[in-house]
Amino acid sequence: MPYTYEYPRPSVTVDCIIFGLDDSQQLKVLLIQRNSDPFVDHWALPGGFVEMDESLEDAARRELKEETGVENVFMEQLYTFGMPGRDPRGRVISVAYFALVNLSEHTVKADTDAGDARWFALEEVPQLAFDHAEILDAALARLRAKVRYQPIGFELLPAHFTLSQLQQLYETILGVPSLNKRNFRTRILKMGVLQEVGRQQNVAHRPAMLYSFDKAKYEELLQTKEPDLLKRGVDFEI
Amino acid sequence: MPYTYEYPRPSVTVDCIIFGLDDSQQLKVLLIQRNSDPFVDHWALPGGFVEMDESLEDAARRELKEETGVENVFMEQLYTFGMPGRDPRGRVISVAYFALVNLSEHTVKADTDAGDARWFALEEVPQLAFDHAEILDAALARLRAKVRYQPIGFELLPAHFTLSQLQQLYETILGVPSLNKRNFRTRILKMGVLQEVGRQQNVAHRPAMLYSFDKAKYEELLQTKEPDLLKRGVDFEI
DNA sequence: TCAAAAGTGTTATCATTACACCCATGG
């Protein structure tokens, strides 16, 4: 029992909420099955204890890779959950990270620390360990909010995608039945952040134009348009 | 030396970034002067260690009150800073909270744990302890972003305010020289979340209408308009 | 009657919405 402190200290963990989009444009979340107490056999978010010499994000990436094999993904800090009592083992403060991946490009393999790892459609998520259901809800809310003002949706799609795929992605994430095709296209193309990169092959209908997201142009626009944006003044969306 | 654990644990602290608006519509931040090592005599964000039986937000409110006397303010979690090395005493993970207050309604008194507590205009903020400059930057960025899509600016104003005050507030926060008065008014009034509550008295010019923010109506609009908003589909602002 | 700030009218321009229609491909 080697580590002794003058005052009590909480444990600090990271948890990862990984969203992915499958071939049929369905939004899924990556869960692991716990193989130790507490909550043995329950499904949970991948995560674990932060080491003393690694940053929080490094910890999140390490745990994600150890438990699911997934690496090199877009990731950002979501929120820190610290209610006393959220973990039966004692005071545990968890920094949650959320990540987006293109499901087809990331093979999942259950690994050392976890019994199993699987993608779940959002409607099929089982009862989760700890307060992980709450964390998942927060992540979903963040995804829905963020997708409206930052081009993060592209992280979920393959590098080359059609406008219909992109539109479906937005419909899925936002949970709206169907946006107007005409207007969606006009809007998204007018932004000027998509690049034509070829056409679909061998499809039983008019082949769609494939696009890629032009990150450089987006950054450039951010610089250029920011000033005007500010000029608009208030907004608060509603 | 009573607290012993099998694995090493980081310390967890909270830090508060409190923004206030003074009589002359200037944006200020509340800092304390440290009276102990490390960084004795340096200015820093109010904050301190999280107790084992309090939530993170409770800890933030407690420290804020202890160190500055400020209480009952709008507060939300900002971000968690956890780079190894950010505190010379060892691994310290800090959950930052940011808060908005109407400066005239909150008296500041340096208290037990802090040598002194004072409001600083943003341009006059001295060198800060730890990575607090970075935390302050993050808070400012959040304030600027958030004020555009949520009516949090009202937290900085007195309960009754004029449209000119509100406009100045936005100009201050966003750092734009001067919005168009006509258009600002049209926009903000069209939203329907302001209530007329009387007129200015004894001013050497046409007395302005005073308004209050109608929170109930705002919540109602959120419910009502959310569906249409979603129908609009993509946006990502730019 | 003047300075100072409040507050309004109006127009040109641009963005958004809604709906109907045509196009290219493989089976």
Place this chain on the structure above:
DNA sequence: CCATGGGTGTAATGATAACACTTTTGA
């Protein structure tokens, strides 16, 4: 030649930006 998505034309409506103007007060 048809089913299946891909893709376009256009007009009515509403929001935004720009600028000049009038109003009310205390000193």
